[in-house]
Amino acid sequence: MKTNSPTIRDVAAAAGVSVATVSKFMNGTQRFSAPVEAKLKAAIEQLGYRSNPLARSMITGKTRAIGLAVLDIRNPHFTNIVKGANRIALQQDYTLLLVDTEENQARERQLIEALAQRVDGLIITSRMQEESSQWMLELNKPVVLFGRSRHLPFPSVGSDSYLAAYMAARHLLNEGHRRIAYLGFGQSRWNAERLRGVTACLEEAGLQIEVHDAHAPSAQAGERACSAIVLGPRRPDAVVCYNDLIALGFMKEARALGCRLPEDVSVVGFDNVPYGEYASPALTTMDLQSERMGELAMQKLLNILDGNADDGYAMLEPRLIVRESTTRREAGGSTSAPDAAGVAR
Amino acid sequence: MKTNSPTIRDVAAAAGVSVATVSKFMNGTQRFSAPVEAKLKAAIEQLGYRSNPLARSMITGKTRAIGLAVLDIRNPHFTNIVKGANRIALQQDYTLLLVDTEENQARERQLIEALAQRVDGLIITSRMQEESSQWMLELNKPVVLFGRSRHLPFPSVGSDSYLAAYMAARHLLNEGHRRIAYLGFGQSRWNAERLRGVTACLEEAGLQIEVHDAHAPSAQAGERACSAIVLGPRRPDAVVCYNDLIALGFMKEARALGCRLPEDVSVVGFDNVPYGEYASPALTTMDLQSERMGELAMQKLLNILDGNADDGYAMLEPRLIVRESTTRREAGGSTSAPDAAGVAR
DNA sequence: ATGAAAGCGCTAACAA
DNA sequence: TTGTTAGCGCTTTCAT
Numbered sequence: 001m002k003t004n005s006p007t008i009r010d011v012a013a014a015a016g017v018s019v020a021t022v023s024k025f026m027n028g029t030q031r032f033s034a035p036v037e038a039k040l041k042a043a044i045e046q047l048g049y050r051s052n053p054l055a056r057s058m059i060t061g062k063t064r065a066i067g068l069a070v071l072d073i074r075n076p077h078f079t080n081i082v083k084g085a086n087r088i089a090l091q092q093d094y095t096l097l098l099v100d101t102e103e104n105q106a107r108e109r110q111l112i113e114a115l116a117q118r119v120d121g122l123i124i125t126s127r128m129q130e131e132s133s134q135w136m137l138e139l140n141k142p143v144v145l146f147g148r149s150r151h152l153p154f155p156s157v158g159s160d161s162y163l164a165a166y167m168a169a170r171h172l173l174n175e176g177h178r179r180i181a182y183l184g185f186g187q188s189r190w191n192a193e194r195l196r197g198v199t200a201c202l203e204e205a206g207l208q209i210e211v212h213d214a215h216a217p218s219a220q221a222g223e224r225a226c227s228a229i230v231l232g233p234r235r236p237d238a239v240v241c242y243n244d245l246i247a248l249g250f251m252k253e254a255r256a257l258g259c260r261l262p263e264d265v266s267v268v269g270f271d272n273v274p275y276g277e278y279a280s281p282a283l284t285t286m287d288l289q290s291e292r293m294g295e296l297a298m299q300k301l302l303n304i305l306d307g308n309a310d311d312g313y314a315m316l317e318p319r320l321i322v323r324e325s326t327t328r329r330e331a332g333g334s335t336s337a338p339d340a341a342g343v344a345r
Numbered sequence: 346m347k348t349n350s351p352t353i354r355d356v357a358a359a360a361g362v363s364v365a366t367v368s369k370f371m372n373g374t375q376r377f378s379a380p381v382e383a384k385l386k387a388a389i390e391q392l393g394y395r396s397n398p399l400a401r402s403m404i405t406g407k408t409r410a411i412g413l414a415v416l417d418i419r420n421p422h423f424t425n426i427v428k429g430a431n432r433i434a435l436q437q438d439y440t441l442l443l444v445d446t447e448e449n450q451a452r453e454r455q456l457i458e459a460l461a462q463r464v465d466g467l468i469i470t471s472r473m474q475e476e477s478s479q480w481m482l483e484l485n486k487p488v489v490l491f492g493r494s495r496h497l498p499f500p501s502v503g504s505d506s507y508l509a510a511y512m513a514a515r516h517l518l519n520e521g522h523r524r525i526a527y528l529g530f531g532q533s534r535w536n537a538e539r540l541r542g543v544t545a546c547l548e549e550a551g552l553q554i555e556v557h558d559a560h561a562p563s564a565q566a567g568e569r570a571c572s573a574i575v576l577g578p579r580r581p582d583a584v585v586c587y588n589d590l591i592a593l594g595f596m597k598e599a600r601a602l603g604c605r606l607p608e609d610v611s612v613v614g615f616d617n618v619p620y621g622e623y624a625s626p627a628l629t630t631m632d633l634q635s636e637r638m639g640e641l642a643m644q645k646l647l648n649i650l651d652g653n654a655d656d657g658y659a660m661l662e663p664r665l666i667v668r669e670s671t672t673r674r675e676a677g678g679s680t681s682a683p684d685a686a687g688v689a690r
Numbered sequence: 691a692t693g694a695a696a697g698c699g700c701t702a703a704c705a706a
Numbered sequence: 707t708t709g710t711t712a713g714c715g716c717t718t719t720c721a722t
Contacts, residue, residue: 005485007699018709023701033707048483053462054403055699058714063399065442065463073428074421074619083418086445090456095463097410098443100431111435117398118410118440138393140350219623248623255625274419275620278564278593280600352715363693368717378691400715403698 006047015043026051065095066301067115067122072102075217075245076273077290078125081146084294085123092302094120101126109135116141121301123294127187142304144297147189148313155304157296157314161190161270164286164318165197165240168268171284172238173205175326177266181210181236183225183246185217191242194270198240210236214246222249230254230265237265238326244269244276244285251279251325266326281324289316351392360388371396410440411646412460412467417447420562420590421618422635423470426491429639430468437647439465446471454480461486466646468639472532487649489642492534493658500649502641502659506535506615509631509663510542510585513613516629517583518550520671522611526555526581528570528591530562536587539615543585555581559591567594575599575610582610583671589614589621589630596624596670611671626669634661 008026012019017036024030025040032040043049057063066089070078082098089096097119101108108126113135116122121142126133130151136143137152145156172180182198184191195211202209212229214221222241226249229239241247247269251261259265261281269276269285276283296314304310353371357364362381369375370385377385388394402408411434415423427443434441442464446453453471458480461467466487471478475496481488482497490501517525527543529536540556547554557574559566567586571594574584586592592614596606604610606626614621614630621628641659649655 008701009699019700020702020710021708024708027701029701030707036708050458050462052699053459054399054408055714056701058399058403058699058716059701061714073418073431074424076419079419079424082443083445083448086418086443087448090444090448090452095460096443098427098431098441099435100428103428103432103435107435113395114398115440117395219619248620252623252625252627274564275593275623278597278620279623280597280625282597353717354715364716365693365695365718366691369692372717374717375691381691397715400698401717403700403715404717406698 005052006049008049008051010047011040011043011049014047015039063118063120064093065097065119066298067097067099067112067119069099069101069108069112069115069122069124069126071100071125071127072217073098073100075243076275077243077271077288080290081125081294081297084291084296085298086294088295088298088302094298094302112136113139120305123297123301127189129189142301144301144304146293146297148315153311155300155310155312155314157293157300157316159288159293159316159318161193161288161318162197162200164270164288165194166201167197167318167320168240168270168286169198169201171320171322171326172240172266172268173201173207175238175266177238178207179210179234179236179238180207181212181229181239183212183214183222183229183239183241183250185215185221185242185246186213188217188242194240194242210234214242217243217245219245219249219252222246222251223253224249226250226253227257230257230259235265239265239267241267241269244271244273244283247283247285247325248276248279251281251283262325262327268326272321277323279325284323284326285321287319287321289319292316350397351394353394353396355392356385356388356394359392360384408463408465409438410442410464411643412442412444412457412464414444414446414453414457414460414467414469414471416445416470416472417562418443418445420588421620422588422616422633425635426470426639426642429636429641430643431639433640433643433647439643439647457481458484465650468642468646472534474534487646489646489649491638491642493660498656500645500655500657500659502638502645502661504633504638504661504663506538506633506663507542507545509615509633510539511546512542512663512665513585513615513631514543514546516665516667516671517585517611517613518546518552520583520611522583523552524555524579524581524583525552526557526574526584528557528559528567528574528584528586528595530560530566530587530591531558533562533587539585539587555579559587562588562590564590564594564597567591567596568598569594571595571598572602575602575604580610584610584612586612586614589616589618589628592628592630592670593621593624596626596628607670607672613671617666622668624670629668629671630666632664632666634664637661 008019008022011022116139123144143154145154147158149156214225247267272285272287353364353367356367461484468489488499490499492503494501559570617630617632
């Protein structure tokens with residue numbers, strides 16, 4: 001299995017032409033006389049020649065590879081980003097180098113620095129503060145970030161967390177809820193905005209919010225955080241969760257604790273992960289368009305690599321997906337959801 | 346941003362030594378006199394030198410990258426494989442090149458062939474028949490496959506689909522079910538084995554099986570397939586689904602159709618995807634240890650790259666995870682699950 | 691312990 | 707249209 005694959009020189013020899021000719025032919029840089037073209041084709045076919053991308057990259061300085069660093073590939077939000085990014089990359093003949101940074105938090109920076117050396121550009125999701133991410137500038141490679149970047153001159157894509165949260169709260173209010181809690185994830189860069197959105201909406205209605213933290217963006221964390229909220233002295237009648245995973249965990253535990261959902265407690269999440277739909281009650285959520293974000297990020301990056309400037313922030317519109325976890329099916333509530341109609345499903 | 350990073354020559358000049366010395370230093374190939382080492386360190390530090398992995402790869406012929414081709418990154422089964430593979434790769438300082446082949450089915454082969462040129466080895470999940478995958482031999486790179494490979498001399502890892510299916514059926518039998526259906530996915534390479542396992546178990550009990558096909562390994566497909574099974578003339582009292590996604594979709598639709606789960610119909614899936622636990626009823630499933638499969642596959646591959654021979658098939662033990670979708674909570678059934686106790690949760 | 695020199699497989703001027 | 711030639715940044719004998 002140590003078959004040395006044929007080099008450009010082998011082809012040149014076999015076809016009786018120079019290596020430069022072969023190179024030009026491979027890259028379609030030029031036109032050729034019929035006989036030469038025929039010989040070239042024959043030799044290439046016969047030898048099974050495929051040009052070595054490494055050698056090519058060394059000279060051109062381009063690898064046609066994009067580095068993608070995600071926090072946790074198992075979180076469907078990031079999975080979707082990868083899916084979207086991969087789609088666009090494939091269309092343009094780029095390859096994806098993936099790193100799941102959660103697997104080695106301490107080495108996040110090293111990992112990304114190493115990654116940067118093998119790619120033309122990077123798409124990065126990070127938990128680091130922008131202030132402490134100045135080193136990304138020294139990557140000397142185009143980077144696209146998620147969430148509006150304020151301290152870094154990189155283009156970015158995100159969705160309006162504030163608005164999304166506001167919408168979620170508004171929906172809950174419309175459903176007649178008054179005691180609303182927020183189960184957040186403090187370490188996230190979007191947590192603050194989401195909290196702000198919910199808070200603002202409630203304040204307009206003269207209501208207060210009760211804030212909890214899940215300590216992780218996972219279903220397990222949602223489970224763990226549940227009892228303190230649901231069994232506390234003043235049980236909320238609705239909770240906005242930082243993301244769908246937390247919401248799913250919360251719902252499971254809440255029911256185990258004897259709550260009826262959504263009658264006793266309504267739940268909203270963020271991200272619209274595929275499985276919220278299959279939980280029961282099906283999870284109402286804010287669709288942040290993760291997959292589209294991945295596509296957009298990749299598009300921005302490839303665009304830059306094509307020489308076009310872009311340091312903008314592309315913001316996607318959040319969409320409310322109303323499902324069962326917030327809609328009072330029987331008894332209970334007050335108004336029937338006035339905003340449920342015509343909403344994207 | 347067109348900062349040309351320093352080359353080995355810059356370092357050599359700055360340190361007043363030869364490039365060979367710098368190279369040896371970078372690779373820790375040799376020991377050095379104190380003064381040289383000091384100058385080297387200073388120069389490298391001062392210039393911020395990082396050796397170019399491409400140039401290195403050109404000579405050594407090693408890229409320290411592994412290609413991973415998955416059918417659909419959004420299927421948690423594959424997500425888990427990626428997670429596991431990534432973990433091991435990171436530990437050994439390898440990078441992952443990911444391709445989601447579903448994004449471009451027609452180009453699967455091209456994609457993988459291109460991938461092969463940039464990596465030291467590949468881990469491939471494919472829907473192709475082994476018989477028509479002989480081209481993989483011409484990759485001239487070590488490959489690890491999933492599922493026992495019979496026609497290809499590649500090592501592989503998988504779990505015992507036959508046994509898993511047999512176990513699932515046995516569990517259903519123990520729960521008192523008699524009319525059992527199998528909702529499969531004919532295009533998968535494991536479908537046949539799973540069907541065999543279920544069939545064998547039922548035959549031992551003198552029972553027949555009713556077979557359906559979901560046409561896709563997704564929740565949506567499960568939803569679509571549901572009504573024909575549940576509203577047919579002879580509704581089964583339990584169904585074994587090809588995977589958890591199909592099972593989840595099936596359950597959602599079944600309930601929409603007015604079935605009580607698990608009282609009217611019990612459901613089992615395969616894969617133990619994270620969200621089965623958060624569905625309701627929580628999904629009973631066969632844990633095939635996807636993440637472990639990813640780890641193992643990567644371990645096998647790196648092992649081969651270390652020069653050790655390995656053409657074996659590593660088979661993981663399936664485990665039954667009993668949850669609510671098969672346990673008769675009230676009324677109904679016959680025996681209470683005798684095998685539910687002591688089972689991994 | 692250190693250095694000189696010959697490439698790895700390819701592209702990119704520049705000549706012809 | 708085709709060929710010559712000089713490297714890309716690095717590793718690796720082989721000398722010293």
